[in-house]
Amino acid sequence: MLNEKMIEMGENSSVIRELFEYGNKRKAEIGEDKVLDFSLGNPNVPCPERVTRSFYYLLEEVETPQLHGYTSAPGDIQVRKTISDYINERYEIGCEPSDFYMTAGAAASLAIALRSVCSEGSNVIVFTPYFPEYKVFSENAGAAVVEVPVRTEDFQPDFDKLAEALGPDTAAVIVNSPNNPTGAVLTEESMKALADILGEAQQRFGTEIFLISDEPYRELVYDGVKPALPVDYYDNTIVCYSWSKSLSMPGDRIGYIMVSPRAERRKKVFSAICGSGRSLGYVCAPALAQYVVAMNQGITSNLEEYAKNRQLIYEIVTDCGFEAVRPDGAFYLFVKSPSGDGKEFSERAKKYELLLVPSDSFGIEGYVRISYCVDQKQIERSAEAFRGLAADYGLI
Ligand code: PLP
16 A cells, blocks of 8 residues: 555655746746746856866776775764864864764755654754755654744744744754755854753753754855854754755765764764664765765865855845845845745746745745856846846836
8 A cells, every 4th residue: 555645745746846847848948048047956066176086086996895885884984084083173073983974965864863863743843934855854753843933034043932832842953054045044142042942941841852953055154154053052963964065966965964972862862863874774875975075075166156146146136126135155045025925926937037936835925035056147147037027016
């Protein structure tokens, strides 16, 4: 007997994907450069040359079976040591290789981390707007998602609402800074408030509440903004990282989970991560990609390109009279719908060949998301379309 819930999930692809497919259809009809596709978070900045060369080097120099063989379930020990050394050098947190579990990207990291802390009847708190897969992974781990809003003036969490949402069944709170879809970065003040509230709730309920920090955009920050690192503020933190965005290699599927070395039951948490990875079949992340990232610690794609794109798209959109909070990180701009309806905004934008993702996909109404990880020429070409759309709303 087939699982009805899985059929439903398989048949209802995400709105983002639908928009992307619509874009492909339009591109075939009217030409690639006529469609202004801002739908997907697929990095347009190339993977660094030295990363590509690392693949070549390994393929030419390292022999099978090591190259193509299984690594140990949590990842190659030498790879984990290299990563751990780099993280200590950069962030001075006192981690060890045994705190790291290599994964097939941040999505796998999240699915494993959530299953390791949740059981049937648990709650997972997410801040709206949020990456839609949090709900899928939480529910798969037997938990229900509890949505807590952010303050729309700066997209920082609403802490009064968070305090109300916490309860004895809260297993985890997910943060994502820099954020998809708002581009907001958690301030130090927010991190401290979050850590205080969670610490107090753990004491009050006599439970463990894990902070799951989803960090695929960790390096993508602008104007010298320094993201506050959750591990520095809250002990029971589990970091979910990937190189999908920082090295522009989302298709190679490589990331890690790091249990904070300050977690109260550090070793047990790691055992639960291993058990969860095993139960989901997520053991031995792609070996070749593990070796490649280990050879490229501290390297990023040319992130300056995103900084330029951000400036350009922000100016175009706000000069037209649309409202948006200037993003501090990631590569997304979250724009308020002039009609208050995000879906209507996205539909109307299609008339101008603009593909903007409606915000209800992220659990909030009234906005669209622009992914500006696109060729700069596309952003330049979009100015006229945004002006047309603004005129349509009577903004100019
Ligand atoms: N978390 C967030 C917030 C994302 O935006 C994404 C991908 O876009 C992921 C996780 C998944 O990343 P990965 O491709 O490394 O699985």
